[in-house]
Amino acid sequence: MMDIVLHVADTYLFTPYIYPAEWAEDWWPRQLLSLFFLVNISGYALYLIFATLSYIFIYDKALLRHPRILENQIAKELWVACTSIPIMSIPTNLIFLAEVRGYSKLYDNVDEYGWGYLAFSAVFFLFFTDMCIYWIHRWLHHPLIYKYVHKPHHRWLVPTPFASHAFHPVDGFLQSSPYHMFIFLFPLHKMAYMGLFVFVNFWTISIHDGSYGVPDVFKPLVNGAAHHTDHHLFFNYNYGQFFTLWDRIGGSFRHPSSFEGTSPLDEVHQLDKKAAAAAAAVTTAVTTAGDKQPAASPSASAAGGEATSPSARARSKKVD
Numbered sequence: 001m002m003d004i005v006l007h008v009a010d011t012y013l014f015t016p017y018i019y020p021a022e023w024a025e026d027w028w029p030r031q032l033l034s035l036f037f038l039v040n041i042s043g044y045a046l047y048l049i050f051a052t053l054s055y056i057f058i059y060d061k062a063l064l065r066h067p068r069i070l071e072n073q074i075a076k077e078l079w080v081a082c083t084s085i086p087i088m089s090i091p092t093n094l095i096f097l098a099e100v101r102g103y104s105k106l107y108d109n110v111d112e113y114g115w116g117y118l119a120f121s122a123v124f125f126l127f128f129t130d131m132c133i134y135w136i137h138r139w140l141h142h143p144l145i146y147k148y149v150h151k152p153h154h155r156w157l158v159p160t161p162f163a164s165h166a167f168h169p170v171d172g173f174l175q176s177s178p179y180h181m182f183i184f185l186f187p188l189h190k191m192a193y194m195g196l197f198v199f200v201n202f203w204t205i206s207i208h209d210g211s212y213g214v215p216d217v218f219k220p221l222v223n224g225a226a227h228h229t230d231h232h233l234f235f236n237y238n239y240g241q242f243f244t245l246w247d248r249i250g251g252s253f254r255h256p257s258s259f260e261g262t263s264p265l266d267e268v269h270q271l272d273k274k275a276a277a278a279a280a281a282v283t284t285a286v287t288t289a290g291d292k293q294p295a296a297s298p299s300a301s302a303a304g305g306e307a308t309s310p311s312a313r314a315r316s317k318k319v320d
Protein backbone atom coordinates (compact mmCIF):
# COMPACT_ATOMS: atom_id res chain seq x y z
CA MET A 1 0.00 0.00 0.00
CA MET A 2 2.68 2.48 1.03
CA ASP A 3 4.60 1.72 -2.16
CA ILE A 4 1.67 3.17 -4.13
CA VAL A 5 1.56 6.28 -1.91
CA LEU A 6 5.34 6.60 -2.14
CA HIS A 7 5.31 6.22 -5.92
CA VAL A 8 2.73 9.00 -6.30
CA ALA A 9 4.65 11.28 -3.91
CA ASP A 10 7.95 10.51 -5.72
CA THR A 11 6.49 11.23 -9.14
CA TYR A 12 4.77 14.49 -8.31
CA LEU A 13 6.74 15.92 -5.41
CA PHE A 14 9.91 14.30 -4.10
CA THR A 15 11.78 13.54 -7.34
CA PRO A 16 11.05 16.79 -9.24
CA TYR A 17 11.20 19.22 -6.31
CA ILE A 18 12.76 17.85 -3.12
CA TYR A 19 15.57 15.32 -3.32
CA PRO A 20 18.95 15.66 -5.07
CA ALA A 21 19.02 13.78 -8.37
CA GLU A 22 21.67 11.35 -7.09
CA TRP A 23 19.29 9.94 -4.44
CA ALA A 24 17.75 6.95 -6.23
CA GLU A 25 14.04 6.37 -5.65
CA ASP A 26 14.66 2.88 -4.26
CA TRP A 27 17.49 3.94 -1.92
CA TRP A 28 16.19 2.88 1.49
CA PRO A 29 17.28 5.94 3.55
CA ARG A 30 15.39 8.14 1.09
CA GLN A 31 12.37 5.82 1.31
CA LEU A 32 12.45 5.99 5.12
CA LEU A 33 12.67 9.78 5.10
CA SER A 34 9.78 10.01 2.63
CA LEU A 35 7.71 7.60 4.72
CA PHE A 36 8.34 9.64 7.86
CA PHE A 37 7.03 12.70 6.07
CA LEU A 38 4.02 10.95 4.48
CA VAL A 39 2.99 8.96 7.57
CA ASN A 40 3.02 12.06 9.75
CA ILE A 41 1.07 14.15 7.25
CA SER A 42 -1.55 11.43 6.77
CA GLY A 43 -1.66 10.64 10.51
CA TYR A 44 -2.32 14.27 11.44
CA ALA A 45 -4.77 14.70 8.56
CA LEU A 46 -6.82 11.60 9.43
CA TYR A 47 -6.89 12.51 13.11
CA LEU A 48 -7.53 16.24 12.85
CA ILE A 49 -10.03 16.14 9.97
CA PHE A 50 -12.13 13.19 11.17
CA ALA A 51 -12.04 14.17 14.85
CA THR A 52 -13.04 17.75 13.99
CA LEU A 53 -15.88 16.58 11.72
CA SER A 54 -17.03 14.19 14.42
CA TYR A 55 -16.86 16.96 17.02
CA ILE A 56 -18.90 19.32 14.83
CA PHE A 57 -21.51 16.93 13.46
CA ILE A 58 -21.78 13.95 15.85
CA TYR A 59 -20.45 14.74 19.33
CA ASP A 60 -23.06 16.17 21.70
CA LYS A 61 -21.45 19.28 23.21
CA ALA A 62 -23.67 18.92 26.30
CA LEU A 63 -21.10 16.28 27.37
CA LEU A 64 -18.59 19.10 27.91
CA ARG A 65 -20.66 20.05 30.97
CA HIS A 66 -20.17 16.61 32.56
CA PRO A 67 -18.55 16.99 36.02
CA ARG A 68 -15.79 14.52 35.04
CA ILE A 69 -14.65 16.48 31.97
CA LEU A 70 -11.24 18.00 32.72
CA GLU A 71 -10.53 21.68 32.41
CA ASN A 72 -9.44 22.41 28.82
CA GLN A 73 -9.77 18.70 28.07
CA ILE A 74 -9.87 19.08 24.27
CA ALA A 75 -6.64 21.11 24.29
CA LYS A 76 -5.04 18.41 26.49
CA GLU A 77 -6.26 15.61 24.20
CA LEU A 78 -4.96 17.46 21.14
CA TRP A 79 -1.59 18.02 22.81
CA VAL A 80 -1.14 14.34 23.78
CA ALA A 81 -2.18 13.13 20.31
CA CYS A 82 -0.14 15.66 18.35
CA THR A 83 3.04 15.05 20.37
CA SER A 84 2.60 11.25 20.16
CA ILE A 85 1.98 10.94 16.42
CA PRO A 86 5.59 11.73 15.31
CA ILE A 87 7.07 9.36 17.93
CA MET A 88 4.56 6.61 17.14
CA SER A 89 5.44 7.02 13.47
CA ILE A 90 9.08 5.94 14.01
CA PRO A 91 8.44 2.19 14.54
CA THR A 92 5.47 2.42 12.16
CA ASN A 93 7.76 3.76 9.41
CA LEU A 94 10.21 0.89 9.84
CA ILE A 95 7.34 -1.55 9.27
CA PHE A 96 6.13 0.44 6.27
CA LEU A 97 9.69 0.35 4.90
CA ALA A 98 9.67 -3.46 5.13
CA GLU A 99 6.31 -3.37 3.34
CA VAL A 100 7.57 -1.04 0.59
CA ARG A 101 10.61 -3.26 0.08
CA GLY A 102 8.35 -6.24 -0.57
CA TYR A 103 8.49 -8.25 2.64
CA SER A 104 4.73 -8.21 3.32
CA LYS A 105 2.02 -10.41 1.81
CA LEU A 106 0.17 -7.49 0.26
CA TYR A 107 -0.73 -8.11 -3.39
CA ASP A 108 -1.80 -5.92 -6.35
CA ASN A 109 -3.84 -8.13 -8.63
CA VAL A 110 -7.32 -9.24 -7.47
CA ASP A 111 -7.06 -12.32 -9.72
CA GLU A 112 -4.26 -13.71 -7.58
CA TYR A 113 -6.72 -14.84 -4.89
CA GLY A 114 -10.11 -13.85 -6.38
CA TRP A 115 -12.94 -11.61 -5.17
CA GLY A 116 -14.21 -14.15 -2.66
CA TYR A 117 -10.89 -14.15 -0.81
CA LEU A 118 -10.70 -10.35 -0.99
CA ALA A 119 -14.09 -10.01 0.75
CA PHE A 120 -13.20 -12.70 3.28
CA SER A 121 -9.78 -11.16 4.03
CA ALA A 122 -11.32 -7.75 4.79
CA VAL A 123 -13.75 -9.26 7.32
CA PHE A 124 -11.04 -11.57 8.70
CA PHE A 125 -8.77 -8.51 9.11
CA LEU A 126 -11.34 -6.95 11.46
CA PHE A 127 -11.81 -10.16 13.50
CA PHE A 128 -8.10 -10.96 13.70
CA THR A 129 -7.03 -7.45 14.71
CA ASP A 130 -9.96 -7.19 17.16
CA MET A 131 -8.72 -10.34 18.90
CA CYS A 132 -5.13 -9.06 19.09
CA ILE A 133 -6.14 -5.60 20.29
CA TYR A 134 -8.36 -7.16 22.96
CA TRP A 135 -5.45 -9.09 24.48
CA ILE A 136 -2.91 -6.27 24.06
CA HIS A 137 -5.34 -3.79 25.61
CA ARG A 138 -6.13 -6.17 28.47
CA TRP A 139 -2.41 -6.65 29.10
CA LEU A 140 -1.94 -2.85 29.08
CA HIS A 141 -4.34 -2.75 32.04
CA HIS A 142 -2.04 -5.02 34.07
CA PRO A 143 -1.13 -3.04 37.23
CA LEU A 144 2.62 -3.34 36.50
CA ILE A 145 2.29 -1.82 33.03
CA TYR A 146 -0.82 0.34 33.22
CA LYS A 147 0.64 3.42 34.89
CA TYR A 148 3.64 3.64 32.55
CA VAL A 149 1.93 3.18 29.22
CA HIS A 150 -1.86 3.15 29.15
CA LYS A 151 -2.80 5.58 31.94
CA PRO A 152 -2.53 8.75 29.78
CA HIS A 153 -5.40 7.46 27.62
CA HIS A 154 -7.53 6.97 30.73
CA ARG A 155 -7.12 10.54 31.93
CA TRP A 156 -10.19 11.15 29.79
CA LEU A 157 -12.97 9.63 31.91
CA VAL A 158 -15.50 11.17 29.57
CA PRO A 159 -13.63 11.36 26.24
CA THR A 160 -14.27 13.65 23.28
CA PRO A 161 -13.49 12.62 19.66
CA PHE A 162 -10.04 14.21 20.14
CA ALA A 163 -9.20 11.51 22.72
CA SER A 164 -9.21 8.93 19.92
CA HIS A 165 -5.49 9.23 19.15
CA ALA A 166 -4.45 10.70 22.52
CA PHE A 167 -2.20 7.86 23.71
CA HIS A 168 1.29 7.42 25.05
CA PRO A 169 3.31 6.71 21.86
CA VAL A 170 4.16 3.16 23.01
CA ASP A 171 0.48 2.52 23.75
CA GLY A 172 -0.61 3.89 20.38
CA PHE A 173 1.95 1.82 18.54
CA LEU A 174 1.15 -1.40 20.45
CA GLN A 175 -2.58 -1.05 19.84
CA SER A 176 -2.01 -0.42 16.13
CA SER A 177 0.59 -3.20 15.76
CA PRO A 178 -2.00 -5.92 14.87
CA TYR A 179 -2.87 -3.99 11.69
CA HIS A 180 0.78 -4.17 10.64
CA MET A 181 1.20 -7.74 11.81
CA PHE A 182 -1.71 -8.90 9.66
CA ILE A 183 -0.09 -8.07 6.31
CA PHE A 184 3.02 -10.08 7.13
CA LEU A 185 0.92 -13.13 8.05
CA PHE A 186 -1.96 -13.12 5.55
CA PRO A 187 -2.33 -12.02 1.93
CA LEU A 188 -4.34 -8.80 1.62
CA HIS A 189 -5.07 -6.68 -1.43
CA LYS A 190 -3.29 -3.31 -1.29
CA MET A 191 -6.41 -1.26 -1.95
CA ALA A 192 -8.36 -3.22 0.68
CA TYR A 193 -5.55 -2.49 3.14
CA MET A 194 -5.67 1.21 2.32
CA GLY A 195 -9.45 1.27 2.80
CA LEU A 196 -9.18 -0.68 6.06
CA PHE A 197 -6.45 1.62 7.31
CA VAL A 198 -8.65 4.68 6.85
CA PHE A 199 -11.58 2.76 8.35
CA VAL A 200 -9.70 1.80 11.55
CA ASN A 201 -8.73 5.45 12.13
CA PHE A 202 -12.31 6.46 11.54
CA TRP A 203 -13.57 3.74 13.89
CA THR A 204 -11.17 4.75 16.67
CA ILE A 205 -12.67 8.24 16.52
CA SER A 206 -16.22 6.93 16.37
CA ILE A 207 -15.91 4.92 19.61
CA HIS A 208 -14.87 8.13 21.38
CA ASP A 209 -17.62 10.38 20.01
CA GLY A 210 -20.23 9.67 22.68
CA SER A 211 -22.80 8.83 20.01
CA TYR A 212 -24.20 5.60 21.39
CA GLY A 213 -26.75 4.71 18.74
CA VAL A 214 -26.30 1.55 16.69
CA PRO A 215 -28.94 -0.40 14.77
CA ASP A 216 -30.60 -2.91 17.12
CA VAL A 217 -29.27 -5.95 15.21
CA PHE A 218 -25.69 -4.86 15.87
CA LYS A 219 -26.17 -3.95 19.52
CA PRO A 220 -25.09 -7.32 20.95
CA LEU A 221 -22.21 -7.74 18.47
CA VAL A 222 -20.53 -4.42 17.80
CA ASN A 223 -18.24 -2.69 20.27
CA GLY A 224 -19.20 0.94 19.70
CA ALA A 225 -19.07 4.24 21.55
CA ALA A 226 -21.57 2.88 24.10
CA HIS A 227 -19.09 0.15 25.12
CA HIS A 228 -15.94 2.22 24.91
CA THR A 229 -17.51 5.04 26.94
CA ASP A 230 -17.93 2.52 29.76
CA HIS A 231 -14.35 1.34 29.27
CA HIS A 232 -13.15 4.88 30.01
CA LEU A 233 -15.44 5.12 33.05
CA PHE A 234 -15.12 1.66 34.58
CA PHE A 235 -11.68 0.58 33.24
CA ASN A 236 -11.74 -3.23 33.40
CA TYR A 237 -14.58 -3.83 30.95
CA ASN A 238 -15.11 -3.70 27.20
CA TYR A 239 -11.50 -3.82 26.01
CA GLY A 240 -12.56 -4.74 22.44
CA GLN A 241 -12.19 -2.57 19.36
CA PHE A 242 -14.77 -3.70 16.78
CA PHE A 243 -16.73 -6.55 18.35
CA THR A 244 -17.96 -7.64 21.77
CA LEU A 245 -16.85 -11.22 21.04
CA TRP A 246 -13.61 -11.32 23.02
CA ASP A 247 -15.04 -9.41 25.97
CA ARG A 248 -17.73 -12.09 26.16
CA ILE A 249 -15.16 -14.90 25.89
CA GLY A 250 -12.77 -13.18 28.32
CA GLY A 251 -15.50 -12.39 30.86
CA SER A 252 -14.97 -8.62 30.65
CA PHE A 253 -18.18 -7.71 28.87
CA ARG A 254 -20.28 -4.99 30.51
CA HIS A 255 -23.72 -4.12 29.23
CA PRO A 256 -23.33 -0.44 28.20
CA SER A 257 -24.77 2.07 30.64
CA SER A 258 -26.14 4.09 27.73
CA PHE A 259 -28.45 1.15 26.89
CA GLU A 260 -29.77 1.50 30.47
CA GLY A 261 -30.25 5.28 30.30
CA THR A 262 -27.32 6.03 32.64
CA SER A 263 -24.66 7.20 30.18
CA PRO A 264 -22.60 10.34 30.87
CA LEU A 265 -24.93 12.22 28.51
CA ASP A 266 -27.96 11.02 30.52
CA GLU A 267 -26.16 12.23 33.66
CA VAL A 268 -25.65 15.67 32.14
CA HIS A 269 -29.34 15.88 31.25
CA GLN A 270 -30.23 14.75 34.79
CA LEU A 271 -27.98 17.41 36.34
CA ASP A 272 -29.42 20.05 34.01
CA LYS A 273 -32.92 19.13 35.15
CA LYS A 274 -31.90 19.31 38.83
CA ALA A 275 -30.18 22.66 38.32
CA ALA A 276 -33.24 24.04 36.48
CA ALA A 277 -35.52 22.78 39.28
CA ALA A 278 -33.21 24.34 41.91
CA ALA A 279 -33.15 27.66 40.03
CA ALA A 280 -36.95 27.60 39.79
CA ALA A 281 -37.23 26.84 43.55
CA VAL A 282 -34.94 29.78 44.35
CA THR A 283 -37.00 32.12 42.15
CA THR A 284 -40.24 30.95 43.82
CA ALA A 285 -38.73 31.31 47.32
CA VAL A 286 -37.46 34.81 46.57
CA THR A 287 -40.79 35.94 45.05
CA THR A 288 -42.94 34.51 47.87
CA ALA A 289 -40.64 35.80 50.61
CA GLY A 290 -40.95 39.33 49.19
CA ASP A 291 -38.64 41.87 50.85
CA LYS A 292 -39.21 40.55 54.38
CA GLN A 293 -36.21 38.20 54.20
CA PRO A 294 -33.44 40.06 52.40
CA ALA A 295 -30.27 38.30 51.19
CA ALA A 296 -31.63 34.76 51.59
CA SER A 297 -28.83 32.40 50.60
CA PRO A 298 -29.81 30.48 47.43
CA SER A 299 -28.00 27.37 48.60
CA ALA A 300 -30.13 27.31 51.74
CA SER A 301 -33.23 26.76 49.65
CA ALA A 302 -34.72 23.32 49.27
CA ALA A 303 -32.64 22.53 46.21
CA GLY A 304 -30.86 19.52 47.70
CA GLY A 305 -27.15 18.72 48.01
CA GLU A 306 -26.42 18.61 44.31
CA ALA A 307 -27.28 22.29 43.75
CA THR A 308 -24.77 23.45 46.35
CA SER A 309 -21.74 22.04 44.55
CA PRO A 310 -19.74 24.58 42.55
CA SER A 311 -20.25 22.67 39.31
CA ALA A 312 -24.01 22.57 39.86
CA ARG A 313 -24.03 26.30 40.54
CA ALA A 314 -22.05 26.88 37.36
CA ARG A 315 -24.51 24.73 35.48
CA SER A 316 -27.55 26.50 36.88
CA LYS A 317 -26.03 29.78 35.73
CA LYS A 318 -25.75 28.38 32.22
CA VAL A 319 -29.33 27.11 32.36
CA ASP A 320 -30.49 30.59 33.30
Ligand SMILES: [Zn+2]
Pocket residue numbers: 137141150154231
Ligand atom coordinates in the same frame (compact mmCIF):
# COMPACT_ATOMS: atom_id res chain seq x y z
ZN1 LIG B 1 -7.94 0.92 28.44
Ligand SMILES: [Zn+2]
Pocket residue numbers: 153159163164208228232
Ligand atom coordinates in the same frame (compact mmCIF):
# COMPACT_ATOMS: atom_id res chain seq x y z
ZN1 LIG C 1 -10.36 5.14 24.40
